[in-house]
Amino acid sequence: MEQQTEISTIGEFGLIDRLTKNLEKINISTVAGVGDDGAVVRYPDTDVIVSTDLLVEGVHFDLTYVPLKHLGYKAAVVNFSDIYAMNGTPRQITVGLAISSRFTVEHIEQLYSGIRLACEIYGVDLVGGDTTASRSGLVISVTCIGDAPKDKIVYRSGAKETDLICVSGDLGAAYMGLQLLEREKRVSNGDKDFIPKFEGKEYLIERQLKPEARRDIIKELAERNIVPTSMMDISDGLSSELLHICKASDTGCRVYEERLPIDYQTAVMAEEVNMNLVTAAMNGGEDYELLFTVPLHFNDEVSRIPGVKVIGYITKPEAGCALVTRDDTEIPLKAQGFNHMSKE
Amino acid sequence: MEQQTEISTIGEFGLIDRLTKNLEKINISTVAGVGDDGAVVRYPDTDVIVSTDLLVEGVHFDLTYVPLKHLGYKAAVVNFSDIYAMNGTPRQITVGLAISSRFTVEHIEQLYSGIRLACEIYGVDLVGGDTTASRSGLVISVTCIGDAPKDKIVYRSGAKETDLICVSGDLGAAYMGLQLLEREKRVSNGDKDFIPKFEGKEYLIERQLKPEARRDIIKELAERNIVPTSMMDISDGLSSELLHICKASDTGCRVYEERLPIDYQTAVMAEEVNMNLVTAAMNGGEDYELLFTVPLHFNDEVSRIPGVKVIGYITKPEAGCALVTRDDTEIPLKAQGFNHMSKE
Numbered sequence: 001m002e003q004q005t006e007i008s009t010i011g012e013f014g015l016i017d018r019l020t021k022n023l024e025k026i027n028i029s030t031v032a033g034v035g036d037d038g039a040v041v042r043y044p045d046t047d048v049i050v051s052t053d054l055l056v057e058g059v060h061f062d063l064t065y066v067p068l069k070h071l072g073y074k075a076a077v078v079n080f081s082d083i084y085a086m087n088g089t090p091r092q093i094t095v096g097l098a099i100s101s102r103f104t105v106e107h108i109e110q111l112y113s114g115i116r117l118a119c120e121i122y123g124v125d126l127v128g129g130d131t132t133a134s135r136s137g138l139v140i141s142v143t144c145i146g147d148a149p150k151d152k153i154v155y156r157s158g159a160k161e162t163d164l165i166c167v168s169g170d171l172g173a174a175y176m177g178l179q180l181l182e183r184e185k186r187v188s189n190g191d192k193d194f195i196p197k198f199e200g201k202e203y204l205i206e207r208q209l210k211p212e213a214r215r216d217i218i219k220e221l222a223e224r225n226i227v228p229t230s231m232m233d234i235s236d237g238l239s240s241e242l243l244h245i246c247k248a249s250d251t252g253c254r255v256y257e258e259r260l261p262i263d264y265q266t267a268v269m270a271e272e273v274n275m276n277l278v279t280a281a282m283n284g285g286e287d288y289e290l291l292f293t294v295p296l297h298f299n300d301e302v303s304r305i306p307g308v309k310v311i312g313y314i315t316k317p318e319a320g321c322a323l324v325t326r327d328d329t330e331i332p333l334k335a336q337g338f339n340h341m342s343k344e
Numbered sequence: 345m346e347q348q349t350e351i352s353t354i355g356e357f358g359l360i361d362r363l364t365k366n367l368e369k370i371n372i373s374t375v376a377g378v379g380d381d382g383a384v385v386r387y388p389d390t391d392v393i394v395s396t397d398l399l400v401e402g403v404h405f406d407l408t409y410v411p412l413k414h415l416g417y418k419a420a421v422v423n424f425s426d427i428y429a430m431n432g433t434p435r436q437i438t439v440g441l442a443i444s445s446r447f448t449v450e451h452i453e454q455l456y457s458g459i460r461l462a463c464e465i466y467g468v469d470l471v472g473g474d475t476t477a478s479r480s481g482l483v484i485s486v487t488c489i490g491d492a493p494k495d496k497i498v499y500r501s502g503a504k505e506t507d508l509i510c511v512s513g514d515l516g517a518a519y520m521g522l523q524l525l526e527r528e529k530r531v532s533n534g535d536k537d538f539i540p541k542f543e544g545k546e547y548l549i550e551r552q553l554k555p556e557a558r559r560d561i562i563k564e565l566a567e568r569n570i571v572p573t574s575m576m577d578i579s580d581g582l583s584s585e586l587l588h589i590c591k592a593s594d595t596g597c598r599v600y601e602e603r604l605p606i607d608y609q610t611a612v613m614a615e616e617v618n619m620n621l622v623t624a625a626m627n628g629g630e631d632y633e634l635l636f637t638v639p640l641h642f643n644d645e646v647s648r649i650p651g652v653k654v655i656g657y658i659t660k661p662e663a664g665c666a667l668v669t670r671d672d673t674e675i676p677l678k679a680q681g682f683n684h685m686s687k688e
Contacts, residue, residue: 013679031391032497032499035500035592036430036499036500036501036592037395037426037427037429037430037500037576037577038393038394038395038426038427038429038430038432038488038490039393039394039395040391040392040393040394040430040497041391041392041393041394042391042392042494043387043388043392044387044388044389045388047375047384047385047386048384048385048386048387048392049382049383049384049385050382050383050384050385050436050438050471050472050487050489051381051382051383051438051472052438052439052440052472052473052474052485052487053440053474054440054441054442054474054476054483054485056442056476056477056478056479056483057479058479059442059476059477059478059479060476082381082382083381083382085381085382086380086381086382086384088382092394094394094395094396094487095396096396096397096398096485097398098398098400098403098483127394128394128395128396129396130396130397130398132398132400132403132404133400133403134400134403134483135400135401135402135403135480135481136479136480136481137479137480139398139400139442139478139483139485141396141398141440141483141485143394143396143438143487144382145394146382150386153376153384155376155380156379156380156381157380232381233381248379248380335357
């Protein structure tokens with residue numbers, strides 16, 4: 001059993017000291033980090049993007065099967081993903097933690113080790129935050145700051161009629177990973193020695209527990225001088241994000257069932273749990289893939305980017321937003337996804 | 345009884361639409377606000393300051409006696425205070441909310457009306473955020489972005505031996521306001537028709553429920569071309585903040601009991617609840633006054649700023665940090681304040 005230190009023995013400032021020691025500065029835009037009323041950054045030549053996310057225990061994560069280090073990694077990466085989704089590069093994050101008394105110093109160090117690993121891999125500086133008590137559970141608030149060359153920022157609102165709709169990677173795997181983890185949790189029935197069965201489904205687990213942000217796609221697009229007309233990351237599900245883009249751009253869209261990129265393991269798992277595979281791909285959240293639109297003439301060029309697939313096109317607003325099935329039926333898109341606040 | 349709408353009936357996106365409608369842009373540095381993966385800001389000629397705070401129900405506030413509008417106002421203002429404390433001007437905020445099911449749309453609108461009022465008064469743009477469910481209670485996460493002319497940012501670490509220690513306003517009133525609210529809550533015993541007794545103590549209530557950030561002091565200092573050598577806002581109590589400055593600056597300090605600015609109402613309330621007045625002034629938190637140091641030769645000039653008082657001076661580190669009492673005894677400073685994570 002590892003040593004466990006109660007946070008109360010070292011206090012808030014002692015905890016912050018332990019969590020933030022040996023932080024090294026990666027980006028020149030980082031002027032001053034942890035240890036003052038605020039962090040200082042400097043962006044004379046670029047636009048700055050700011051994004052904030054909250055992760056709440058019992059709503060966004062279940063510590064029964066999510067290791068704290070993975071949780072920290074994911075909390076950071078999903079924020080980097082928001083910056084990439086605007087065609088930017090993440091540079092700094094601040095981390096706010098509300099911690100209940102059941103967490104020890106070592107627990108929070110594990111969480112932070114994941115955050116710091118993500119920062120290291122993606123070249124981001126951890127520059128500040130706030131650490132406080134909570135009455136119940138863990139709340140993680142991450143704000144990410146990034147930059148983009150002036151006028152290269154991509155909004156949701158720029159999609160135009162006839163633009164191609166593209167996605168990176170594959171869809172629905174993170175959601176199926178969640179189904180798998182939930183299933184094994186039920187089967188384990190609280191038995192601590194229970195060994196869950198993940199063989200042949202490792203990819204689904206990885207997509208759920210350790211998502212990555214698609215900076216490779218942003219790089220590929222930049223190298224080809226392609227600036228998308230609109231872009232988002234897929235956190236709430238493809239349907240929901242397509243509706244956002246079409247609403248912001250005042251357009252409609254058509255996407256094709258046969259074009260949806262779906263991994264083999266996702267299909268197997270959907271079969272096992274008797275779930276419609278297309279629903280999982282369209283509405284399963286947390287894929288953190290990029291959804292973007294490009295003008296029609298980029299068709300060949302964009303199709304050559306590894307992992308990018310054209311799945312449909314943008315229409316006039318009157319045409320509405322629909323999925324075209326294999327038998328040519330049009331099904332209107334609905335936002336279901338991960339709307340924690342709706343009755344489902 | 346006002347109409348109450350369950351959040352589940354309009355969902356997360358519906359709620360965000362209601363909260364953020366008619367937002368007008370105040371600052372030219374705000375390029376794009378709410379409605380995308382991130383907000384976009386532009387700071388070609390200034391340094392940028394970023395500060396994050398979490399407010400947790402049951403830890404930082406008690407909705408039995410804190411109206412939601414006041415809570416929103418305070419959540420915003422305490423973040424503005426962090427930016428002023430670095431000699432900057434707050435320009436944008438993002439707001440993350442985790443909301444349990446007992447809150448209605450109207451509740452959150454009240455909270456937001458306070459946030460928006462604070463933004464209006466202080467000239468800050470609300471540019472983004474995240475709204476999600478929580479299992480219990482309300483968590484508010486505010487990130488504030490501000491700017492300062494290059495090389496005018498004031499850190500905690502610049503205090504030098506012989507510098508004068510200055511504070512704005514008066515100390516301990518917010519803490520005494522909290523004592524008063526807690527006392528009336530106990531007396532009310534849950535009776536909804538109970539009328540609390542605040543006569544003659546309105547100032548204490550106001551300091552606790554509706555604190556203001558001292559931008560007037562920042563302006564006065566700038567007009568006199570005084571750049572403090574170090575500065576902080578007093579959120580955890582004077583003792584705690586002095587220790588931060590002295591640690592960061594590698595100095596000691598002496599402050600004088602007879603110099604501490606204390607309001608008459610604070611003194612009366614301390615007497616009533618049988619609490620040591622100096623302890624309240626030194627360790628009571630949430631005053632959001634500015635604590636700063638200036639070189640000795642600014643003595644006359646700084647004393648002329650309305651509401652600023654010189655309370656002591658910076659020493660060599662070997663001298664330690666102490667309060668000098670009226671009978672010339674030196675009492676070492678201790679950080680007590682609002683450290684929610686220490687055993688007290």
